[in-house]
Amino acid sequence: MNAFEQVISRKNTRSVKWGNMEAVYGVENAEEILPMWIADMDFPAPPPIIEAMRERLDHGIFGYSYICETCKDAVRSWLSSRHRWETQNDWMLFHHGVVPAIATVVETFSKKGDNILITTPVYPPFFNVPGHQERNIVECALLEDNGTYSIDFEAFEKCLQQDIKIFILCNPHNPAGIVWSEADLRQILRLCNQYDVLVLSDEIHADLVLPGATHIPLAKLAEEEGEKIVTCVAPTKTFNLAGVQAAIMITSDEELKTALQKNAMAHGQMELNAFAASALKSAYTECEAWLDELLETLSTNMDYVINELPKAVPGIAIQKPEATYLLWIDYRGTGLSEEDMMDKLLNNGKLALEPGTKYGEAGRGFLRMNIATPRSVVEDGVKRFITAMQA
Structure with missing residues (x-):
């Protein structure tokens, strides 16, 4: 198993992404929620570093x-x-x-x-x-x-x-x-x-x-x-x-x-x-070779979400980005308000994404998802999103 497939627990490491969701999202039982929000990766740094x-x-x-x-x-x-x-x-x-x-x-x-x-x-x-x-x-x-x-x-x-x-x-x-x-x-x-x-x-x-x-x-x-x-x-x-x-x-x-x-x-x-x-x-x-492998991993993770999520959730649209490990998900077709969407994701799907208005009013109707995590975690995130919308 390579470094981009291995799931490594980041709990109890003072990780903002994994340990600070209760403060950021104001939710109870934050340990049940999968964080795919803040822009850091769940991959270990390259071995030479x-x-x-x-x-x-x-x-x-x-x-x-x-x-x-x-x-x-x-x-x-x-x-x-x-x-x-x-x-x-x-x-x-x-x-x-x-x-x-x-x-x-x-x-x-x-x-x-x-x-x-x-x-x-x-x-x-x-x-x-x-x-x-x-x-x-x-x-x-x-x-x-x-x-x-x-x-x-x-x-x-x-x-x-x-x-x-x-x-x-x-x-x-x-x-x-x-x-x-x-x-x-x-x-x-x-x-x-x-x-x-x-x-x-x-x-x-x-x-x-x-x-x-x-x-x-x-x-x-x-x-x-x-x-x-x-x-x-x-x-x-x-x-x-x-x-x-x-x-x-x-x-x-x-x-x-x-x-x-x-x-x-x-x-x-x-x-x-x-x-x-x-x-x-x-x-x-x-670490250039490591980076090239990372980019391939990010691209295939994006392809998975783009292929699976809009197919399962009517009203969702995703354009593949040219850079970053972040997906900008358009949910305007669902007719949901940002408040209702976030409520469904956090409370029904147990999934933490970032609301678009965090990036200004021009971001309303969008969500940001971080896919820089092992494929199994990405798949879990997609399942949680689907569950949230079906509940």
Whole structure:
């Protein structure tokens, strides 16, 4: 049995996904509910990463650490070989996660009352983090056609005219799994440059592009055009290391980099911990074959759900995403409200998915399902969904 088939209990491991559902969903008997909500995987990290962390543990001394040039070389080489994006070591600043990095960028390059643009439905921290920093959120809803999304560039430009300071791009997109085309990315760059808007490109899902699609780093298209871009990448989503906490902010703009460094000093932000550095280096130098196998597993898991669930539940429609390990399930055809759907899933099916409005009002009528789990668990999730709808 390979690592992607083995069911490993995550209970009593302080797992948010498996141990915190009572607080998140307000339900009793949470231990009966199957969690397929938050975006981490039920697969163990690649063996080379585990070995690298074990080697660091066995050393026994865990003093202050720093990110060495070899770690930066690993990131640079990965971005070059995997995404054909040529970067430089001195463009990189390390952080404790992409969400903290988003907070840093928003704080550094805007002030209270400034306007931040997002395209919804989108990852909740895109509006929660700036909102808690007392920035105004300007939403530009994506165009949706039978579960397929695109950018309404006419509306997008009108939003940019509202004195926007930062546009936060999700590339690839979470929750819809869109891999943005070169034409879309170039149009984003052109308009943001025209209105002098900094682009924060969250590319944490870049390595989770499924076979047949190709991720294009936004900054790769802008290397000679001078646009203001900060890109966030991380090994954590790709290799299931969210609890280890490591991310990289990348910018070729010296002024942007200096401002980010100043913010880090103002907050006493330290380097990554010893285990994060070891994991990051191993991920980007030893684990590409593991990732390729993972992507095949994710694709077949998606195919199973897409083939089985709409067939068994009238009114359900699912478009296969181009990236991520998340399915964006359209249940509008059932006629159910979000409240009724969630009630059926949690109380009848004992299944925890994420409601679409968590991603903004534009997500109403949809559910997000995480299929990065062994096939037997995916099959159990589908059965629970069907049971919920039949009850």
